[in-house]
Amino acid sequence: MFFGEFTHSIDSKGRVAIPAKFRKFLEKGAVVTKGLDNSLSVYPIIEWQTLAEKLAKLPLTQSSSRAFVRMMLAGAADVELDKQGRIVLPEYLRIYGGINKKVVIAGIYNRIEIWDSEKWQAFKSESERNSGEIAEKLKELGI
């Protein structure tokens, strides 16, 4: 499964190198879509399928979940690794993520998140300031 944090850069064609450790899980195909907090999420095709099924089952009566499903499904694009292990991020996703030159690629268990580097740093320092809360969580989980 995915974990770790990597800083890579996007070239003029919108390509990002996927960390070598992650590649073998994406070889069969992958899907990029809009994630939470203005991040982009990359799922291996298998994970994506089960996720899409779950999304399809959400009650469409609630407008909030309707919006969420739309965001995830309509925002999705399937991507392939090129010979150097890179994927191309479609322009509309780069805009959504506010992505400039530097990006952070983070492994989050069953998905990969792609963040604009500055946004990531901001998010991180924000949550490290709340480390008291975090200690509570650790206790709850018995870690």
Next chain:
Amino acid sequence: MFFGEFTHSIDSKGRVAIPAKFRKFLEKGAVVTKGLDNSLSVYPIIEWQTLAEKLAKLPLTQSSSRAFVRMMLAGAADVELDKQGRIVLPEYLRIYGGINKKVVIAGIYNRIEIWDSEKWQAFKSESERNSGEIAEKLKELGI
């Protein structure tokens, strides 16, 4: 089972030698991640898996647990012992831990903690000063 306290040094490539006593538990693989008080935690891969599963089950909808999961999982790096029994600490973890040249490696039951040597000393004398208080807490816990 890990216990004891060791002082080692990090070389220019970010490598630290794991105390020989601890190595056999980490041979199958290990994961380093961010711990509390700016320490780093090393878990044997087996321990880590159960931990990661717990994390993966936390609700994504709550922003506080989202941040927590991101910090734990994205902060993690899987490491392997080289032939000399060392692991490489990724740069972002060295920064998080404020790690310079000297580190203290402490065994804490099911995990190993890595501290910057100075921070460790500071933390230790701090808690020794509060040892009375701590003893009180221990009594509450029935120890």
Next chain:
DNA sequence: TGTGTAGTGGGGAATTGTGGAGAAGTATGG
């Protein structure tokens, strides 16, 4: 004093990340 183990350091090879040039494919306008 020899032998083994543990910790430290460094050199060279292989892998990874990055950029760019050319070919193939797609769209647009006449």
Next chain:
DNA sequence: CCATACTTCTCCACAATTCCCCACTACACA
């Protein structure tokens, strides 16, 4: 239906980092 411009894909090449191996020193134990 063709020609042109534009985008996308594939391939090649360089630079930097990481990994793997070997060597040295220090200490412990016979």
